Amino acid sequence: MSNIIDKRIRSQVFQERLSQAIGERGESQSGLARKIGVDRSTISQLLTHTGARLPNAQVVAECAHALHVSADWLLGLSERPESATTLLETSLELTTAARALIDDQIFEWHRQAQGYKIRHVPATLPDMLKTDDMLEWEYTEHLGRTTEDAINAARDKLDWMRGSSSDFEIVIAQHELESMCRAEGYYRTLPCDVRIAQIERMIELVEQLYPRMRVYLYDARMIYSSPMTVFGPQLAVLYLGQNYMAFRDSQRIEGFSNHFDRVVREARITSREMGAVLAKFLPS
Numbered sequence: 001m002s003n004i005i006d007k008r009i010r011s012q013v014f015q016e017r018l019s020q021a022i023g024e025r026g027e028s029q030s031g032l033a034r035k036i037g038v039d040r041s042t043i044s045q046l047l048t049h050t051g052a053r054l055p056n057a058q059v060v061a062e063c064a065h066a067l068h069v070s071a072d073w074l075l076g077l078s079e080r081p082e083s084a085t086t087l088l089e090t091s092l093e094l095t096t097a098a099r100a101l102i103d104d105q106i107f108e109w110h111r112q113a114q115g116y117k118i119r120h121v122p123a124t125l126p127d128m129l130k131t132d133d134m135l136e137w138e139y140t141e142h143l144g145r146t147t148e149d150a151i152n153a154a155r156d157k158l159d160w161m162r163g164s165s166s167d168f169e170i171v172i173a174q175h176e177l178e179s180m181c182r183a184e185g186y187y188r189t190l191p192c193d194v195r196i197a198q199i200e201r202m203i204e205l206v207e208q209l210y211p212r213m214r215v216y217l218y219d220a221r222m223i224y225s226s227p228m229t230v231f232g233p234q235l236a237v238l239y240l241g242q243n244y245m246a247f248r249d250s251q252r253i254e255g256f257s258n259h260f261d262r263v264v265r266e267a268r269i270t271s272r273e274m275g276a277v278l279a280k281f282l283p284s
Contacts, residue, residue: 007054113166120230122172127158130198130201180195199281222266230257
């Protein structure tokens with residue numbers, strides 16, 4: 001008996017969703033019949049018949065294709081009306097990543113995520129914690145406009161981010177921070193005065209903005225993370241160097257969030273300790 005009831009419910013769902021899809025597409029019963037190669041009376045019967053009978057798989061598939069919805073949605077097996085192709089196209093996008101300060105795309109993603117927790121693993125140090133001199137040293141060759149204009153624009157955007165209602169969590173590789181403090185590797189040409197001012201700036205900001213902004217240091221020998229940002233429940237972005245790979249489907253966003261949370265759990269240094277750790281690298 002329960003199997004019959006299930007079939008009747010599914011048949012009713014199919015009728016309701018087929019009618020909804022026809023209406024939303026502005027399609028007529030005659031037009032849909034022509035597109036799927038059946039008589040108009042067949043479409044009318046699909047929309048009005050009672051009982052537990054469902055159309056055959058071919059008719060369901062043709063209706064779904066003609067109306068740009070998924071067959072699973074028509075049959076009540078999914079709550080997403082989009083076809084698999086549409087879901088794939090909208091769940092992943094590849095955009096150009098400028099080798100410069102926080103660009104318009106990143107800023108727009110931050111604005112869209114206003115009010116949500118933003119989780120961030122930077123490629124180097126977080127741009128929002130850098131001094132103007134540090135930004136100029138790092139990005140001057142890539143700005144494509146005057147350094148002063150670019151840094152002023154970046155400062156405006158970063159000020160907006162710091163003043164937003166979003167909650168920020170940032171994890172930095174411990175070796176990255178230590179390399180900057182010691183002017184090693186990537187930072188070997190960083191002038192001493194810029195380096196010291198940068199350390200002082202980070203001490204000021206991690207204390208000033210806590211707890212709304214929390215910064216952690218993780219040991220890359222224990223756990224690794226690619227540069228990435230999770231913008232609340234809306235978007236997860238992987239930084240590839242020349243491109244951002246952006247994911248919008250909830251399952252992948254949850255996967256990125258779980259990874260970030262694990263990195264935080266493995267962190268050796270928390271925001272409460274950051275100031276003391278950084279102070280050790282200042283001249284006595």
